[in-house]
Amino acid sequence: MARTPHERRSVALLLLVLTGCVWGVGSAPPGPVVPGPPPEPPSPSAVAAIEQGRPAGYPIGGIDISSHDHRKFTVHWPTEVAAGSQFVYVKATEGLSYVNPHFDADYLAARAAGRYVGAYVYARPDKGDPVGQAEHFLRHARFTRDARTLVPFVDLEWPYEGIKAGPCYNLSPERMRAWIAAFIGRIEREIGRKPMIYTNTYWWNPCTGNDTSYGDYPLDIANYTKGPPKLPAGWTTFALWQYAPGNPDEAHSHDRDVVNGGPAGLRALAWP
Template sequence: MSVHTSGTAHRSRARVHLRTRLGAMGILLLSLSLSLSALIARPAHAADVPARGSAYMGMGVIPHDGQDGLPTPGDATQTEGVDVSSHQGNVAWSTLWSSGVKWAYVKATEGTYYTNPYFTQQYNGSYNVGMIRGAYHFATPDTTSGAAQANYFVNNGGGWSKDGKTLPGALDIEWNPYGAACYGKTQSAMVTWIRDFLNQYKARTGRDAVIYSATSWWTQCTGNYSGFASANPLWIARYASAVGTLPAGWSYYTMWQYTSSGPTVGDHNKFNGALDRVVALANG
């Protein structure tokens, strides 16, 4: 009787031990599963988001529109240009001029919180070598109003004068590098924000600003709104061998950003016309 009792007790303890181990394994597997789910669902770490002010024209084009080739060179009806920001630092403008670049846009501002520390060297340097140049503003519609950003832009380098060498300011409105692609705005609210910027810019300078954007962003975030096409020149971003479909309302582009050449040179662009048409846009 005692032997039987001992064996039964041993088997009972073994079963308890097994259940304990299985329970522990289950808890471990559940913990791993929850950890994996949390990792998958976790938003991008703050370290993955660039610092405010570091955005530049075309920052979102490569990941969204890709790059599948360059335009055929040697088109005499187009004029080469560049756009630069603080990423390029002090630019060797004479070298660019010698390579055939005849116009430039320089980032002046972003939101109502950032001015380009290299703006003076870039804006005046391009002018001094003979280029026709203008300034651009990187829009952040989630931070302040369109009118407030237009004022900030004009007050910090984005103005215009009829000297034959100054292009109208450009509104860079594209993918949000700091968060949601459309800055948390509905399509109608985005159109309203852009309209407020454009109206205030014209009130301050007398010129209609250039709109820089990509067709895919414009379609997603404005509903492919066509109402600005009659007044505002289009600067289309498309890193490809052709511009492709333009946003609604525009039957042609004024400028085309066709490639990004890296931090030392800036992005390259073609003006849709000979140099005299660049001068015409500058003069209004």
């Protein structure tokens, strides 16, 4: 998920006129959403490619999206639905000021398509102020206890191109551990449950000094190999596996994920 800064083009919403059924922490419910024109039907070739690319033994797939996905194409929800993509994570914020300008549109479109939906935040340890970054995310993310909203995840990984920092954001393992604890702790206190951590073994282990403190937090592991992913220090299992990175130059190409544990595993990530 290491990408250029994410700025979205609005995606046409689907089929339903949504009222303010979900809202950001500390904000008023949104007004009605006017649907756009009917979408084109699913692409049979894209559906087949998505289904064939899903790792064996993990029948429930989904996507995570950001403005990067809309550089040339928008998410084609009928194709995603036809291919069995049952959940969507949408980037909400990054650092202390960035807000994905198309977060609301993508979030509501995914809900209109009947998907489980959650928000994520791209962490910026180089920007400091972990509590401020967490609060910025909480102001703009959407949460509702409806058993369809997924627990948010915190994206902790290598800096994308354009961030002027070393692989570990110029922090020592000790300082990185303190930053992560403050950041995740603020989100956990607000939402009342452990957020999910998105990372990969080859960033987490060296940058945190093999921190084992988060083994009971749900893990979204990024690993683009055919076999089961190698887990970071502290974890013995994962909740999601991002098995394929997206390519914004190709239609229907998004970061792709599978759920560990089938339908029960997906329900466990939603609000009770």
